[in-house]
Amino acid sequence: MRRNARDTEESARRVNRRALLLGGASAAMFAVLGARMRFLSVEQADQFRLLAEENRINMRLIPPERGLIQDRNGKLIAGNEQNYRITLTREDAGDVETVLNRLSHIIAMTEEDLDRVRKDLERNSPFVPIIVADRVPWQDFSKIALNAPTLPGITPEVGLSRHYPLVEDFSHVVGYVGPVSEKDLAELTDPDPVLTIPKFQIGKIGVERWMEDTLRGAAGNKRIEVNAVGRVMRELERTEGKPGADIQLTIDADVQNFVQMRLGDLSAACVVMDVNSGELIACTSAPGFDPNLFVRGITQRDYSTLMENDHRPLANKSVQGAYPPGSTFKIVTALAALEAGVITPETTHYCPGYIEFGNRRFHCWKHGGHGTVNLAHSLEQSCDVFYYEVAQKVGIDAIAAMGKRMGLGMRHDLPMSAITEGIMPNKEWKQERWGQDWRIGDTINASIGQGYVLASPLQLAVMTARVATGKMVEPRLIKAVGGKPVEVPEPASIGLTPAQLRAVQTGMYDVMNSERGTAKSSRIADETMLMAGKTGTSQVRNISAAERARGVTSNDDLPWERRDHALFVGYAPYAAPRYAVAVVVEHGGGGSTVAAPIARDALLRALTGGIPPLDAYPAAQRGRIETDLNALKEKLRISGTPQTTRA
Structure with a gap:
C-alpha cells in the first residue's frame, strides 16, 4: 500500500531529526574526547612521561x-x-x-x-x-x-x-x-x-x-x-x-657552669634545688665530658681515655651515685625519734667516745667523746654516740619510714639516665635481700648513715628541702615544653609538727653559726643569707682495732680510692629558705673541710645571681676567697645567648 505524501514527509522529518540528534551527540562526544586527548598528550605530557618512567x-x-x-x-x-x-x-x-x-x-x-x-x-x-x-x-x-x-x-x-x-x-x-x-x-x-x-x-x-x-x-x-x-634532576613535590x-x-646555665668549674678536677657532685618549687637550679657531676665527641662519632682513643679515668667522667654522680650519707643522715634519725616521742629537744645522752654492745665497740668520730649533749648539740658537733643510743630506742623500721618520707630510698621521676633508688633498709629488706635477720648493730650503723644505707646527692637535696619547708617537695627538671609551662601541684605537708622541724633546723643552724659547729669555717657572714647545714664523712674502708689503738691513719696518708667521702647538705637563707644544696666529694676526706665550702659557694651563686660578693664571707677569709674567686672567674665559660629561633 502506497503511503500518501503527507506520511512520507512526516517520516522524513523524523529521520532527519534523529540523524541530527545522533550526529550532534557523536560530534560532542568526539569533541570531548579530542579535548581530553589534547590535554593528556600536550598539557600533561611531562607528567605522564615521568609516570611512564615510574622507576625514575x-x-x-x-x-x-x-x-x-x-x-x-x-x-x-x-x-x-x-x-x-x-x-x-x-x-x-x-x-x-x-x-x-x-x-x-x-x-x-x-x-x-x-x-x-x-x-x-x-x-x-x-x-x-x-x-x-x-x-x-x-x-x-x-x-x-x-x-x-x-x-x-x-x-x-x-x-x-x-x-x-x-x-x-x-x-x-x-x-x-x-x-x-x-x-x-x-x-x-x-x-x-x-x-x-x-x-x-x-x-x-x-x-x-x-x-x-x-x-x-x-x-x-x-x-x-x-x-x-x-x-637528581629536580624536586617534584615536598611535604x-x-x-x-x-x-x-629549670636549670640556670650560669649557676651550672659556676658549680661545674668550682668542682674542678674533683670526683664530685653538687645539686642546688629551689626548696619551694622543687626546681633543680644546678645538677652537676664532675668531671664532665664533651658530648659533641659522641655526636661526631667518638674515636676509640677518646672513649678509652674516658673509660680508664678513675674519676668516672661518664657517670652522672648527682643522680646515679649511691653513697653512704654519713652524718647527714642524722637528720632522719633525729626526726624519727622526735616523731616517735622517744626524745625531746632537751633529751641528753653522755658520749664517752664509744658505746659497747655485745662484744663490739661502736666509736664516735671524736676519740675522747663529746660529754653530755642534747639534740641541738648532737647535730652541731655531729656526736655519733647520741644517735647510737637514740636509734636503739626508735628502731630501724621507724627510721626507714622517716627516710622514705624525706625522699631517700626511692627513685625520683626525672628525665635523666640511671637514676638510683638508693637503699633505705629495714628488717624486711635485709630478709629479702640477704635472707638474714636484722641486728641491733645494723641499726646502730644505719643511725649515722653507714652500713646498708645509700643515698644520691639528688636524694640528699630533696631531704634538705623537705626539712627546710616541712613539705613533700618533689624535684623538677622540666620548666616548659613547646613554650607551655609545666604545671606543678602544691606539695603536701610532710606530716611533722613545726616544733619537731624546728628542733632539727636549730641544730643545723648551729652547725654553721655556733663556735663549736663542725662547719663554722664555711658559714655565710651576711645576716640576710645565713645558712643551715649538716656535715658528713662516710667511710669506705674498715678501721681495725689495731689501727685505732695506734691511731687512725689520716686520709692524706691513704691512697685516693681508700679515703673517706666528704658530704654536706644545707639550705639558705635560714629565716626564709630559698635553696637547698647537697655536695658529695668522692674520697674527699672531711665533709666540713672539703664539701661545705663548695656548698657555700654554690648557695651564694644562686642567691646573689652573680659571683659571690666578698662581704658574704667571714672577714678573715676574704683575702684567700678573693684570690680563689678571681681564679675561678678565669675558668667560667660564657654561657649561651638567649635563642628562641631555630638554626
Missing part, C-alpha cells in the same frame, strides 16, 4: 628538625648547626664500586670509610640513601657538586647536626644523640620510619633520650626525579615535617 621517581624522607633545649632563662644548651654531608643511593648508583672509586679521588676516604659504606649499603634497602661522609668541609662539598654528572647516586646535602655549645656543663643532664642502633630498633614495637634512615640520630642518655619523642618531631617527605645515571618541640629546663 623516588620518594625520600626528610628528617625533622630536632627541638632545642634551653636553660630556665632561654640560653641554648642543645641546638642544631648546619652540616654538609654526602649520601649514596645504591639503586641510582649502578656500579657502586666505580662510583666509590671516583669519589675517593675527589675527597679523602680511608679503606675503613669505604668498608663502612659497603656494609651500610648491604644492610639497607637500595632506595635508602646512605651517608658516605658527614661534616664535610665546604671545599669538598663544592667539589662533589661540580663533579655530580660523573657520580651517579651521589647527592651532596645540607642538613642539621646536634651541637652542645656549653660542652661538659650539661653532659650528664642533657646527654647526647647518636646514630640509631639495631638495639634501639629492637626495643621499639612500632618504630618511626624515620629511624630507618642510616645515621639518623636519636637521644642516647639524659634528657635527649628520655624526651626523645617530644624532641624528634615528625618526618616530612619529598618526591624527586632522577635521570638514567641516578643524578615539610613537623619540628620537635623545644624544651626549657
